[in-house]
Amino acid sequence: MSTTLFSKRLSKELIDLKINPPAGIEVAESDTFKCWKLSLDGVEGTLYAGERFTLEFRFTPNYPMESPEVVFVGNIPIHPHIYSNGHICLNVLYNQWSPVLSVRSVCLSIQSMLSSCTTKEPPPDNNHYVKTAKASPKQTQWSFHDDSV
Amino acid sequence: MSVQSDDDLMYEDSCPDSDEDCELEDVDNDEEVIADEDDADFNFTDVVAEKDRKKSYEVEFKVHSIQDIVKNQDEEVTHVSDMLRIQKQHAATLLRHFCWNKERLIERYMDATEEVLKTAGVIINDSMRPRFVKVPGFVCDICCDDDKDIETLALSCGHRFCQNCYKHYLTQKIKEEGESRRISCMANGCNVIVDENTVELVVDVDIHERYRTLLNRTYVDDNESLRWCPAPSCEYAIECHVPQASLTSIVPTVECSCSFRFCFGCSLPDHQPSICTLVKRWIKKCEDDSETANWISAHTKECGKCHSTIEKNGGCNHMTCRKCKYEFCWVCMGPWSEHGTSWYNCNRYDERSSQDARDQQAKSRASLERYLHYYNRFANHEQSAKLDRELYNKTEKKMEEMQQTSNLSWIEVQFLKKAVDTLVQCRMTLKWTYAFAFYLSRNNQTEIFEDNQRDLEMAVEQLSELLEKPIEPEKIGELKEQVLNKTVYVSDRREILLVDTAKGLLEERWEYQVDITS
Numbered sequence: 001m002s003t004t005l006f007s008k009r010l011s012k013e014l015i016d017l018k019i020n021p022p023a024g025i026e027v028a029e030s031d032t033f034k035c036w037k038l039s040l041d042g043v044e045g046t047l048y049a050g051e052r053f054t055l056e057f058r059f060t061p062n063y064p065m066e067s068p069e070v071v072f073v074g075n076i077p078i079h080p081h082i083y084s085n086g087h088i089c090l091n092v093l094y095n096q097w098s099p100v101l102s103v104r105s106v107c108l109s110i111q112s113m114l115s116s117c118t119t120k121e122p123p124p125d126n127n128h129y130v131k132t133a134k135a136s137p138k139q140t141q142w143s144f145h146d147d148s149v
Numbered sequence: 150m151s152v153q154s155d156d157d158l159m160y161e162d163s164c165p166d167s168d169e170d171c172e173l174e175d176v177d178n179d180e181e182v183i184a185d186e187d188d189a190d191f192n193f194t195d196v197v198a199e200k201d202r203k204k205s206y207e208v209e210f211k212v213h214s215i216q217d218i219v220k221n222q223d224e225e226v227t228h229v230s231d232m233l234r235i236q237k238q239h240a241a242t243l244l245r246h247f248c249w250n251k252e253r254l255i256e257r258y259m260d261a262t263e264e265v266l267k268t269a270g271v272i273i274n275d276s277m278r279p280r281f282v283k284v285p286g287f288v289c290d291i292c293c294d295d296d297k298d299i300e301t302l303a304l305s306c307g308h309r310f311c312q313n314c315y316k317h318y319l320t321q322k323i324k325e326e327g328e329s330r331r332i333s334c335m336a337n338g339c340n341v342i343v344d345e346n347t348v349e350l351v352v353d354v355d356i357h358e359r360y361r362t363l364l365n366r367t368y369v370d371d372n373e374s375l376r377w378c379p380a381p382s383c384e385y386a387i388e389c390h391v392p393q394a395s396l397t398s399i400v401p402t403v404e405c406s407c408s409f410r411f412c413f414g415c416s417l418p419d420h421q422p423s424i425c426t427l428v429k430r431w432i433k434k435c436e437d438d439s440e441t442a443n444w445i446s447a448h449t450k451e452c453g454k455c456h457s458t459i460e461k462n463g464g465c466n467h468m469t470c471r472k473c474k475y476e477f478c479w480v481c482m483g484p485w486s487e488h489g490t491s492w493y494n495c496n497r498y499d500e501r502s503s504q505d506a507r508d509q510q511a512k513s514r515a516s517l518e519r520y521l522h523y524y525n526r527f528a529n530h531e532q533s534a535k536l537d538r539e540l541y542n543k544t545e546k547k548m549e550e551m552q553q554t555s556n557l558s559w560i561e562v563q564f565l566k567k568a569v570d571t572l573v574q575c576r577m578t579l580k581w582t583y584a585f586a587f588y589l590s591r592n593n594q595t596e597i598f599e600d601n602q603r604d605l606e607m608a609v610e611q612l613s614e615l616l617e618k619p620i621e622p623e624k625i626g627e628l629k630e631q632v633l634n635k636t637v638y639v640s641d642r643r644e645i646l647l648v649d650t651a652k653g654l655l656e657e658r659w660e661y662q663v664d665i666t667s
Binding site: 008064065092096105 | 290292293314317321322335336337338339
């Protein structure tokens with residue numbers, strides 16, 4: 001039963017993303033329901049204009065009840081909430097996840113997080129975090145204190 | 150019960166007009182202590198009253214079974230539900246949000262009802278009771294199902310999802326994440342809590358059972374005056390109203406119905422008379438030091454400058470500390486620079502700088518010696534308690550044999566079990582007196598404490614020795630009498646020590662070498 005919900009939901013999301021893709025977001029790889037890659041373009045008129053990034057989504061069979069694991073891979077944007085290992089500090093990816101959210105809504109949140117950035121700089125604790133963090137960002141105890149960016 | 154305790158003396162003082170009465174009472178006490186089953190009928194009520202009265206080192210507590218815990222929750226919920234005129238499931242959600250602090254909930258609810266409901270995730274709307282309904286044209290936002298036959302459900306916030314998704318979601322939360330009281334509506338950013346009735350409506354029976362168990366667990370975990378018995382597979386919880394803040398003046402020892410004795414303050418096994426914070430420090434210190442301390446003391450010296458411990462495993466007397474690069478002589482511990490060219494040979498043992506270096510060393514060794522003094526006694530009692538138990542097991546076997554070969558009855562040898570229990574309990578107390586004494590400053594109070602400690606220690610060793618004696622059937626009566634007398638005496642000594650220590654804690658009479666507030 002769990003697998004039907006999981007695969008049904010992901011196929012719907014995939015079709016929706018392909019037929020009606022949001023601006024600057026494109027599915028790059030979706031061969032399995034375990035891991036997807038999406039490309040994300042920096043929006044014109046923002047600090048990231050002209051840049052292209054790749055987001056990796058990893059799903060468990062409990063998706064969408066459980067949040068997907070979302071990280072940047074390859075070219076990592078320099079941003080106060082994005083660590084140089086690709087981990088993203090964004091509440092909806094962790095404790096504020098809701099099953100109503102989707103791959104599309106997560107991509108849009110991240111895109112808007114990039115667009116509202118005013119200075120390209122890494123998080124203040126980047127060096128320490130990257131050295132000590134686990135492979136999965138979901139193992140980190142995040143504290144969310146800055147809603148402005 | 151103590152025959153020689155202050156209380157009895159006070160009692161005697163308080164009835165000077167009837168000396169005879171008092172004496173009678175005392176005789177009765179003696180008998181009562183020595184042979185419980187021979188309880189005289191007269192003055193029975195007095196004895197009971199005496200027994201019921203809490204000793205100064207004891208605290209009030211109550212043992213609750215799972216059924217009690219369920220019942221208590223029900224009563225609290227009903228009370229709040231009646232008082233605030235809200236449905237039971239909402240009252241329960243509110244109580245859980247306030248960690249079962251009923252008074253604070255009611256106070257805050259009266260002050261700011263809207264705010265309380267909002268932060269607790271409750272919307273009171275009797276017309277919107279969650280139930281399964283079929284809604285024409287409904288599409289579930291989660292599974293995207295738009296079948297017209299699907300059952301849907303919405304909490305009082307109105308966010309509607311299909312039955313299947315709700316079931317998945319709740320099962321995931323309960324089974325995988327162990328969540329119970331904080332499961333909120335599935336909609337993004339909605340904090341309305343899924344109430345008990347809705348959970349029961351949606352999930353399978355086994356999941357619902359798990360949910361109830363988790364709720365019971367949080368009831369005890371969230372409640373400051375409740376604690377689970379830490380004994381393995383024990384399901385009782387203890388209620389005790391000693392706040393965390395008073396743990397520097399009380400050692401709240403409780404005993405579960407499974408007979409496990411532990412400290413309500415820290416859940417560690419009974420550690421009277423030592424207070425929790427010193428117990429924690431002591432355990433940590435022992436973990437850090439004890440294994441290696443002996444060896445270090447015997448085989449190493451300390452660098453005169455940085456106090457690193459150094460083992461000399463060969464080579465000449467010219468030592469260079471690996472850590473701080475200080476150069477010194479292994480023989481006199483003085484700085485090497487003063488040794489000129491007399492390598493391999495130290496003739497500066499009595500020079501000032503060498504003496505200073507050795508003094509420094511002696512001081513730090515002395516502190517280690519002091520620790521070992523206490524640690525060895527602490528560890529000794531722990532070990533002896535184990536041996537006493539083994540001894541009892543052996544004796545018990547022997548008793549069984551004797552029962553078959555002689556005309557002794559089982560009941561006649563039961564006094565041994567009582568003696569061993571007392572012995573083990575006293576050893577536990579003694580053990581922790583050493584941890585406590587280690588942190589006490591040297592003063593008169595400490596001396597009194599150590600006198601009490603010594604008295605108990607001697608009594609315990611005497612009882613232990615008695616129990617080691619071989620049991621001969623013809624002398625069993627004599628042995629029984631001796632053991633019974635000693636057992637009573639040992640309990641008295643323990644009582645005196647515990648009463649005095651507990652009083653000292655309340656009066657803040659003890660001075661410590663460490664800051665216990667940190």
